[in-house]
Amino acid sequence: MTTSRTATATTTRTTTAIGYESNLPASDPAALVAREVDVPELGPHDLLVEVEAVSVNPVDVKVRAGAPANGFRVLGFDAAGVVRAVGPAVTLFAQGDEVFYAGSIDRPGTNQRLHPVDERIVGRKPRTLMFAEAAALPLTAITAWESLFDRLGLTADSTGTLLVVGATGGVGSAMLQLVEALLPHVTVIATASDDERSDWVRDLGAEHVIDQRGDLVAQVLDIAPRGVEWLFTAHSEGQVETYAQIVAPFGHVVAIDDGPRDVSPLKGRSIAWHWELMFTRPLQQTPDMVEQHRLLTTIADLVDAGRLRTTATTTLTPISAATLREAHMLVESGRTVGKVVVHGW
Template sequence: MTTTIAVGYEKNLPVTDPDALITRETPVSELGPYDLLVEVEAVSVNPVDVKLRANVPARGFAVLGFDAAGIVRDVGSNVDLFAPGDEVFYAGTIGRPGADQRRHVVDSRIVGRKPATLSFADAAALPLTAITAWEALFDKLHLTERSAGTLLVVGATGGVGSIMLQVAEALLPHVIVIATASDDERASWVRSLGADHVVDHHADLTEQVLALAPDGVDWVFTAHSQGQIETYAQIVRPFGQIVAIDDGPRDVSPLKGRSITWHWELMFTRPLEQTADMIEQHRLLNTVADLVDSGRIRTTATRTLTPISAATLREAHELVEAGRTVGKIVLHGWDENAAAQNR
């Protein structure tokens, strides 16, 4: 049986506990017909990693990690999208072991070619957030290059917001983008990514947004919707649309009077449900890679840690858990001696 170095958890512990994340040798999953075996060179940490580590029982040893960039080493019998030696990036799925391992098995239909102009570390910052932003804008809100109106991005300094601003700048020329930020540094960050206007989400959002869009915004993307429905009901125009990626709220009835549409976006739905259009994630990641290589999108990596180990992943989890990160935290390189020390 082939094994590999992996970082994961056995118990739901505070991130400050040395055992919150640990290194083990774990079996490499068998390749399915559409699978790739990827030698992982870099990973990044997302809020979903933190939520799983803190709240979901491991039932043994659970390997986390979704964003990854690496090199294809083997392919399943039905794979025709990639070959050994190809450089790839992807976001995996919560239905299979995570990417925080040296050798990782992933379905080829949710994998894209790594942007040629990016390092593995800079590429690993992009997949999960790019898929989320793309599906929110184009699958949920159905925006096109002809769409005209105003988009409010709530949580614009986070990973998804940081890539959404760039996608809107590159592909939605007639959409005015309002981004939320909490201080001058973050306001400067979102402007550099394409935001037309910036508002402070710690102040009166209704007053600020309606000063910029008196008739209301056409669309809202929100990473922080809990407790905001009454506000959204005031700032979204009649027949407008909202797409949310967080866990709340459950009652959106205040939106009914204006016939405002509410969407949920979960980028894991396609691989979890094995939908007939799973390959759309492969296609959109390739498009993102093209946009990167043409200079229209840049990495959202803002901090890089090395090597990939239990200690550096705990550090990254702690930073993400604090909720003050701008862009993405990435990790690259492996401590090849870690597994022997933790058996």
């Protein structure tokens, strides 16, 4: 990959962005609107990316529905595109590089033609994927990776059983593939709600599938009588008592939703509770922020080697306020499998 230590200027002063002005239902035509916004001065480590594709995540829906717009807030986290300019301290990328990334919640979102992003949370786009296919991966892959390896501390030598609650969502779909590719001794139990979703998670590597609408305790303990060593959950609210029965003593739970505030039922079995927020590194400007660049590069390598695949299942076009509203409604329905992607202008 080529590198540059010289700032590259752009003559473009404004760009088209899509966001919201007030908290409205996605079905309202005014829920998302397009505006021309200023292209900001690039920071030392910033890239200016021409966005080719984005995906819509539950966090987009949550922010649009409840976070203050402060006049106009641009949504979007996942993106794939081409670097058009770089800041003066950039060393990882150069103009013309194809990239993918998930951005940060404290900066304007990716739903705009030109988007500034810190190079340390950006990876090279997988060469074997189109932009739309690549845009499905960053946020969910980062979340899954950090959950498995940073929060749960799993390694290639780890042996035991992992329960994935919410396995048919974007993060679950990425996690199943990472376990299949990198954790050969970990057995996966995945939750699903119907035959289509059961087939999806089995195809991604789950050894066992249980009905998320049924008795979770009975189903899990039938497979793992002593309980599971690790539990990932995208839906933890109201479930702590259940988790206390199905996680083995000294086991671990990692949650990505807002979840419970009282996890005391886990104390009797010395079960550890972990929170995972993939925005922590960029939000806190942690010293190891570049780890997100490194893990995305590994994800790209795994994709190009045929060991991971895109989780894009619904692709819409073009990137517009109307199309993004449609994507928000699909995600809000809770019926999607995999990721919803929007591409092209």
